[in-house]
Structures are given as C-alpha cells and as structure tokens.
Amino acid sequence: MVLSSRTVHIVSVHSAGEIGDVIVGGVLDDELRQLLLNEPRGRPSCNVNLVLPPCDPRADAGFLLMESEEYAPMSGSNTICTTTALLETGMIKTQEPFTTLKLDTAAGLNVAFDNVPAFVFHLDLEVEVPGLGKILCDIAWGGMMYAIVDMAQTDLTMNPNDGQKIGEYGERIKRAVQATVHPVHPENLGINGVTNFIFTAPLEDGPGGKKAQNAVVVSPGRLDRTPCGTGTCARMAQLYARKQMAEGESFQHTSIIETEYTGTIVGVTKVGNYEAVLPRVKGSAWITSFRLVVLDPTDPFPEGFRVGDAWHPRSTPKNLVQ
Template identity: 30%
Template sequence: MRDHDWIRQALMFEPRGHDIMSGAIIYPAYREDCDFAVIFIEVSGCLPMCGAGTIGLVTAAIEEGLVTPRVPDRLSIETPAGRVDIRYEKPGEFVDSVLMFNVASYLHAADVAVDVPGLGRLVVDIAYGGNFYAVVEPQESWRGIDGLSASDIVGLSRSLREALEPVCDPVHPDDERIRGVHHAIWCDKPSTRNADGRGAVFYGDKAIDRSPGGTGTSARMAQLHGKGRLKVGDIFRQESLIGTVFEGRVEAETDIGPFKGITPSVGGWARIIGHNTIFVDDRDPLAHGFQIA
C-alpha cells in the first residue's frame, strides 16, 4: 500500500466513503497454509486485523465465488496480524454464519491511570485482540454509555488516546510494527438478556463501530481472562450500540512473548447489501477524495 495508498484514499474518503468507512483488499497469500491474504483499510490507514471485516469478507468472498476453499466450509486467511482460521455455515445459497478463530490475544497492561479532559482520573486496561485497545469499564468517572451520543464518545476517545500516549505505548512482542493504542472500547452492562456485555468501539480518527467489534470482543475477552474473570471454554457475548451480538469464546490459553493470553473465537453473520462500481477520474482535482475535520 506504500506505493498505492491513493486506492485506499479514493475508496475510504469522501465523496465515495465516509468517516467510518472500512474495507478489505484480497490478494494471493504468501503463506502456504493460507487460502488467501487480506489488507484491511479504513479512513486513517491500514489495520493489522479487523474481525467484523473478516466476517463480512468471508461472507462476500464465498457467496460471490471470489475464493475457492481448499477444505469445504473452512478457510485460513493471512492477515497482517497473523493467520486467522475460519469455519462458516452455508447450508444453501447463502452463508448463514461465520466463526473466526482470531490471532492470539492478551492483556498488555492492567489498571493504567490517566487524567482525561472531560472525565478526570480514569483507570483503563490495555488489551490486544488484533489491535491494541484501551478497555474502559464503568467506574466513578465513567458511568456508562447511556445518555451519550456517538460524537460524545468520539470526543472522549480522542482525549483518552492522547492522554495514554505518553503513559503507555504498547508494542506487540512478535511484531514491532503493531504498536500504540489506536482503539478504545467503552464497556457497559448489556441491554438484552442475549448478551453478557455491551461496548462502544472507537477506531480511526472519529469512528464508532456499529458492530460489536471482532478484535474488540477478542481484546475484551483477553482482558477479562487476564484478570481471572474468564477461563478456557467460557463464552462472552458482546452487544453493539445497535443491538447486534457477537458470540466470543475462550478457546485456549497461549503465550505471546512474555505475556499469558488466549486464543479467542468470535462468531457472527453478515449480509451482502449491494454492489458498487467506483470511478477515479484523473481530470478531477479531488480524484483521490477529501476529508473534512
């Protein structure tokens, strides 16, 4: 993408995209144990991993015939964060569900105290689930999601990220290119009996995830496991801001460098809602798109 980032910009930026736009680019795998490889793109750049994007990608790739699995109902995908294994159910014409076995996830730092403008002193955990997250649980200065708009959460998230930068700058022990806290998940109690928790996931420059967040659910489970609140075999169902739910499970314990972590699985579904043809005209001075602060 270093030499072709104009493609990402043209697809993600206005007027073709928007602030929370994200996508995936498929290409041949370098690893022999993978069916294909993917780069995840969004407005602020490229991501090591995207869980909701993977569920959508698998659904579209199988239903549209973009890839041919070597093993029926199974895929292995090479992502920048590592290999991600997939099981999907396709009883007929459509993919009903996708189960993603995510990269190893872990609690990087617990009980990190920071002063956040607009909130005051906040204690957060830093967890990795394919991206590094600041995990914020309800506390004296953070009562929960209810009563806050998406723009409120974006503002708080940007302040939190800025406050964390000089305090905690995590680096993945196996890949130093994966570093820094760029995501946040603001946790709350669920609004439905079908979930165990609810979260608002912040990413990019000013985006709030509409899905429960695949890497966010993985990071949340890693955080709970690291604090002794989940064990192998436990299920954790994460609810999104719009009421959809991903079902996560602690599949196994594993080591990530000096850290103890987990292999998480996350299950969900996606639906194809359209096809789009994009034009980029060199005569257009804004051919690669634009952003408004």
C-alpha cells in the same frame, strides 16, 4: 464522453451494521485507501478490504484492511465481511455443512473464524485525561491495540443518541493513553501503540454465558457499529486476566446498536512473556450491493477530501485541505 482513468470493483458488505466493503478488482497502487475512504467516495464509517494472494502458503487468501486512519493489522468484522464476499461471489468454493477458510492478515494467519492470540499489557493503568481527571484503563491486544475503560468512570451512558459525546470522550482518553504508554507486540515490533478504544458496560450472566455491551471508538472519533471482532478478543483477554472468564466459556458481546457477536476462549497460550487466550468470534455479514467506483481523469479530488463536520479537524492531512 470522458473515459475513466481507473475503475475499482467492490462488493459492498456489512457485518452487524459496520460497513466492510471488499475490493475484488482494479488494484493498481497505494493511493487506494484515500481514494475509497475519503469523501466523495467514502466516509468515516467505512472500511475497505483488499483481497490479495496470501503470503503464507497455508492460507486460502490474503486481505489488507483499510480504515480511515490506518491499515489495521486485523479486524473481526472485516474478516467476516471478506469471508462472506469470498464465498458468496464464488471466489472460494463453499463446502457443506461447514466451510473453513485460512485467511492471511498483517496480524498473522487466521484459521476459520479463530483470531490471533489475545493478551493484556496493563491492568488499571492510571492516566490523567484533560477535563475528565484520572481514568483507569486496561491495555490489551486482540488483533489491534485497545485501551479498555469502564464507562461508569464517566457521565456517559450506552445511548446511541450520545454517540458524538462518546466518540469525543473516547478519543480524549485514547490520546492520554498514547501519551502515557506505548505497547509493542512482542512478536511483531511493527505492531505498536494504542490505536483503538473500548467503553464497557457491566458484565452480566446470561443464558448463553457472560454478556456485556460496549462502545468501540474508532479514529477519527466515530463509533464502530459492530461489537467489534478484535475488540471482542481484547475484551475476552481482559476478562480472562481479571479471572472473570475461563477457558471454554463463551461471551455475548453487543454493540452500541445492540447487534451481537459471540466470543469463545477456545484455549490458552503464551505470547512472549504474556499469558494469552485463543479467541474465536462468531458473527454474520450480508452483501448490500455491487459497486463500480470510478475516477474520472478530470476529477479535482483523486485522493478525496475531508471536512471537519465529519472528520475531526486534527485528523485532516494538510495535503487534503482544499
């Protein structure tokens, strides 16, 4: 019997269909993201959250968000997944009738399910996209940087069966945006550049307030299964900037698979010179399993691998090509 060189304890969680696993033990080094998110232990549609002691003394816990292509400064679905894991495993005591957590993230302190202030950098930014022509984009911050595009500018529809084409278009437009503009957060220069993308459907009036469907494209070109927490915040900032949503209003945001988050503008503020909204996002998450991830010392893939049928070839790091 060969002993493992390391083990990682994970609580598997999903929120609205998006996997947001939570690491609760076995942390040693910064190779963790590649080990857990590359094949054979991960896949493009996975996220992993690392629970850490908070840097901010006001927080109950800190967590680091790991996606396939980056360490995200903030994620709403991963916040919901991490909160669920912390409470349901007893790491943080549940209080009735409401439990309020303060979570420390790279984007700043999150209090309960309130996100960092969200704001718009650009409205109607025109970009030239190869094969698609001129596309108008709105650029907004909601905990991550987003390019937001009305899907009606393309030949796409909100059909999950067309997910591959939606992902391809989204990545193509996002690369054109990246070549055109490079926004920098006015209070954190380390947060810069557009890394995420949202296709939007028309805004409707529903019984609970405004409602719209979206498709969020996450690198390397796959669809977020959730309505996306930070994307919902960026969308509310966009709607506020366009005077289509007001302070105190709620917004039902549905995903490509019609799961739902509820967003509310609970206040307004300024971030640097930008008018910003204070967004609150409500959603649920469910624990699906408890996993013990193992790395055998003889395993030929200690940092995993990527194959172009699931990972876009342009995103495959040279050191992972076998």
